[in-house]
Amino acid sequence: xxSERARLTALYGGMLxxxxxxxxxxxxxxxxxxxxxxxxxxxxxxxxxARAGATAGPALPATDLAVTLVEPGQYAVVQKVSTAAGxxxxxxxxxxxxxxxxxxxxxxxxxxxxxxxxxxxxxxVITARARRLxxxxxxxxxxxKAPPGELKELADTFDGMLDRIEQxxxxxxxxxxxxxxxxxTPLAVQRxxxxxxxxxxxxxxxxxxxxxxxxxxxxxxxxxxxxxLLLAVSDEGLRRRERVAxxxxxxxxxxxxxxxxxxxxVTVEVAARPVSVLGDPVLLDHLVHxxxxxxxxxxxxxxTVRVRVGPGGLEVANTGPVVDPxxxxxxxxxxxxxxxxxxxxxxGAGLGLSIVASVAxxxxxxxxxxxxxxGGLTARVTLPTCA
Numbered sequence: 001x002x003s004e005r006a007r008l009t010a011l012y013g014g015m016l017x018x019x020x021x022x023x024x025x026x027x028x029x030x031x032x033x034x035x036x037x038x039x040x041x042x043x044x045x046x047x048x049x050a051r052a053g054a055t056a057g058p059a060l061p062a063t064d065l066a067v068t069l070v071e072p073g074q075y076a077v078v079q080k081v082s083t084a085a086g087x088x089x090x091x092x093x094x095x096x097x098x099x100x101x102x103x104x105x106x107x108x109x110x111x112x113x114x115x116x117x118x119x120x121x122x123x124x125v126i127t128a129r130a131r132r133l134x135x136x137x138x139x140x141x142x143x144x145k146a147p148p149g150e151l152k153e154l155a156d157t158f159d160g161m162l163d164r165i166e167q168x169x170x171x172x173x174x175x176x177x178x179x180x181x182x183x184x185t186p187l188a189v190q191r192x193x194x195x196x197x198x199x200x201x202x203x204x205x206x207x208x209x210x211x212x213x214x215x216x217x218x219x220x221x222x223x224x225x226x227x228x229l230l231l232a233v234s235d236e237g238l239r240r241r242e243r244v245a246x247x248x249x250x251x252x253x254x255x256x257x258x259x260x261x262x263x264x265x266v267t268v269e270v271a272a273r274p275v276s277v278l279g280d281p282v283l284l285d286h287l288v289h290x291x292x293x294x295x296x297x298x299x300x301x302x303x304t305v306r307v308r309v310g311p312g313g314l315e316v317a318n319t320g321p322v323v324d325p326x327x328x329x330x331x332x333x334x335x336x337x338x339x340x341x342x343x344x345x346x347x348g349a350g351l352g353l354s355i356v357a358s359v360a361x362x363x364x365x366x367x368x369x370x371x372x373x374x375g376g377l378t379a380r381v382t383l384p385t386c387a
Contacts, residue, residue: 012112227351234358247272265301272309317378332357
């Protein structure tokens with residue numbers, strides 16, 4: 001800060017001092033240009049007699065006014081007096097100008113220092129706030145009160161960046177807490193099954209039940225870990241891109257979940273137009289599968305899932321329980337559900353829609369959802385399509 005202030009002070013002060021020097025030089029030139037002629041015209045009436053043989057200093061221009069007022073014998077005297085008076089006036093002018101320039105230069109440097117400090121004050125506030133930032137005070141903002149300008153825009157941009165960082169940190173903290181809970185739950189189930197179920201020499205039927213329970217718990221843990229890995233891969237971005245027919249991918253996914261839809265007594269309706277997307281076919285397959293699977297598992301017997309594919313992207317609408325509109329933005333965060341802590345077989349512990357959002361971002365798209373009036377959800381994924 002001090003170095004920048006010193007540079008600005010040198011710049012502003014130097015410009016002001018240079019302007020003062022140029023002004024002083026201009027005044028000196030303009031004053032000396034007609035000074036001797038003016039002094040001669042003023043002195044001529046005051047010379048009473050002529051003095052023969054008088055010698056003059058530097059030759060002065062003989063103006064019409066001097067020739068008219070001065071007699072032939074008096075011209076040398078007038079010229080000498082005018083030269084002495086002109087030299088004294090110029091000397092006095094130089095002395096006063098030099099003193100004025102010195103005072104002006106000191107005031108210019110002081111003013112430049114003050115101006116530089118005032119200009120850089122918002123930068124100092126931003127720097128101090130950035131140094132104090134930590135995980136405990138991310139809610140603080142600069143909130144610079146200043147007229148519109150570059151520094152005001154910089155402070156507002158910094159505040160906006162803090163808003164995004166605070167939201168990201170809060171989301172990561174929720175993710176860590178929820179992930180710890182989800183990973184701890186199967187471990188607790190396994191420990192309880194082993195310590196309680198297998199105590200006191202249980203019969204073979206109970207052992208078989210405990211074995212199935214442990215296998216189911218291990219499967220859920222494996223699905224959770226696979227979901228976390230898939231989320232991490234999609235968050236890193238795309239490593240390869242190729243032309244993917246989104247309509248064909250949707251048809252393949254809907255055929256793969258047909259048995260589950262029949263088991264849940266849910267009708268799946270597909271309307272697909274030919275659309276190609278440049279991206280990763282594996283991630284896009286997971287995106288479509290998670291959307292359709294989420295619509296199936298959060299439905300009711302006799303319900304419907306409508307899948308639409310077109311130039312705008314993918315839309316999946318389902319019937320089901322009423323969803324609170326305030327909870328819609330949270331559904332795309334990891335481990336967040338419309339029905340808290342309600343697991344379904346193969347649900348992936350609440351990672352389905354968060355994986356959809358991550359894959360969409362990796363492909364340069366966006367995702368959103370709206371609550372249907374009669375219940376259920378409509379999720380829309382917008383993806384940049386190929387020509």
